[in-house]
Amino acid sequence: MKRLLFTFAIACALIPLNAQETLTLSQCLRMGIENNLQLQTRRNDIAKGGHAITENRAKLLPQINAVVSMSDNFNPPVSVTDGSAYGNPYNVTKTLQYNASAGLQLQMPLYNQTLLTALDITKMMDRINRLGYDKARNDLMEQIAKMYYLAQSTAEQIAIVRANITRLEELKNITVAFFDNGMAMEVDVKRVNINLENLQVQRDNAEAMLVQQINMLKYVIDYPVDKDIALTPVDASSVEAVELSGLCESLPELQLLQKQGELSEKQQKMIQQGYLPSLMLTGNFTYSAFTDKFSNWFHSGPSNHWYNSSGLGITLRVPVFDGLEKRSKIRKAKLDAENARLAYDDALKGLRTQYMNATNDLMNSRRNFTKQLDNYRLAEDVYAVTTELYREGIASMTEVLQDEMQMSEAQNNYVTAHYSYRLTALSLLRLTGQLDSLLK
Incomplete structure (x- = not known):
């Protein structure tokens, strides 16, 4: 019996009860592209476009019924003909x-030129569906990356707060020992307890927020809800560089507007061909x-x-006369084509402005991140020195808590600056057409 229990204990130790998978950003992006339900709908639209081309091509082939x-x-009908040749006036x-x-x-x-143009329009609609898929794919990749970066930042913040709690618990033990020996006041113990409780509340809130962010990420990439996942930790030593190659004018959203303008011109042409x-x-x-x-x-x-x-x-x-119906349709189609051209020009100018602002933000965000990282490390060093001085009875509790507060503020600023830089870099990857680099 003892041998059986020992074997069962060894088996339980070797088999993990709840395996946790660590997913990288590229893995999440690939899962999202493959499994996202909205993206699958876009793929179905592309398949429908192929069937629509076949349907319109069939109209040019023989139809046999x-x-x-x-x-x-x-009550049978009758026909009346001239019957004078047979001696009767009517037959x-x-x-x-x-x-x-x-x-x-x-x-x-x-x-039938209208049918030929209709086939060209169907092929153009198929191209528009494919561009719509490319745009939806880029939007999904950007959404997943933002959620991944946010969850990473929250996890980094949790790790920092936990380290602070460990430090503060050590400080609490020292302060309690000082108080027992008459070397510290009771108010010092209360101050440490208040800060410790605040950190624990901050940790609990961040952990609850991280669970929600992970669940949302699972939904977007269509990952099983009942399975736990972890994200790769933030590596502050390596910051992704972005190649500033200028605005990519072949972005799917620009091509989509351009094709919509061409589609309006084709529709106008098809209406004009109704006179042929x-x-x-x-x-x-x-x-x-x-x-x-x-x-x-x-x-x-x-x-x-x-x-x-x-x-x-x-x-x-x-065609001879249609009551001026085609003339009205042609005028509407001309306005649609003009609106499409204006939308393209406006989108192009807007994206150029976004690129210029993102370039400026990238430089500022990187400089801010570097400074905040230095401040964070410096604040930790100052806190460590002040804590050591407190242990030796040289520094006061007020100085320790002030340095602890400054260190917490520097830590939060560092996490926020790192997240801000990543968002700016992500925006530039989209504007320069380099989002696929995240899949590597």
């Missing part, structure tokens, strides 16, 4: 009550039968004989 009909003319012919027909009908456009004539090939191969009694369909005889008729024809359609 099988047609079967049967009629009961319970009245009455149609038989029942008739049926079966055959094939053919239609094929020989020339169209030519269509038609044909039929039909068998018809007529009888005066329904029962005659079920036995052979002269009354249910099937007659063949077939032929080919060409139909020319020339």
Whole structure:
């Protein structure tokens, strides 16, 4: 029995109860691109665009339909012709009550410029769908990176606060020992306890915030909610460099606006082509039968004989007057094209302004981060010296707490500066078309 319990204990120690996976930013980005539900919807739109091209291309191919009909003319129509050659002023012919027909009908456009332009428009819509996917992919990558950086900063803040709590607990023990020996006042112990409780509350709030940020990240990348993940820690020694290569004018959002303008011009052209004539090939191969009694369909005889008729024809359609409908559509299409051009120019100017501001922010953020990192390390050194002096009875509790407060402020400024720099660098990666570098 003891051997069995020992074996079970060893197995429990070797098998982790809740394995935690550490995900890098590139892994999160790849998972998001592959699993994000909204991005899958965009991929479905691309597939729909391919089917739409096939659908419009089919309109240029022959259309063959099988047609079967049967009629009961319970009040048969009559035809009246000139019967003077037969001694009667009119010759009245009455149609038989029942008739049926079966055959094939053919239609094929020989020339229809509107259909050809419609096919070009469908291909352009497919291109717009692909650009929309590229834009949605870039937006998703930027969103995931922002969430990852934010969670990283929160985790870094938690680690710093925990280290501060450890330091303050040591200080508390020293102060309590001093108080027991009559070397410190009770108010000093209370001051340490207050600061310690404040740090613990700050840690608890940050941990709750980190859980929410991780859960949101899981949702965006479609990661199982019941599985725990961890992020790579912040490496303050290495700051990502961004190549300032200028604004990339082939960004998906700019190409999208450009293609929308071209689409409006194509639609205008298609409306204008509605004034052109169209030519269509038609044909039929039909068998018809007529009888005066329904029962005659079920036995052979002269009354249910099937007659063949077939032929080919060409139909020319020339638009003459449409009530000025096309003129109004053309004017609307011209305004749509003008609006698309204005939207493109406005977006281009806006992105250029964003690039200039981001470049300026990058320099300022990097300089600010470097200073805050130096201040953070300096504040830790000052706090360590003051604490040591307090242990030796040289420094007062007030000096220790002041240095501790300055160190906490420097730590928070360092975390905020690092996060701000990363956001600015991320914005520049998007504007310069280098977001894919995050996947490496």
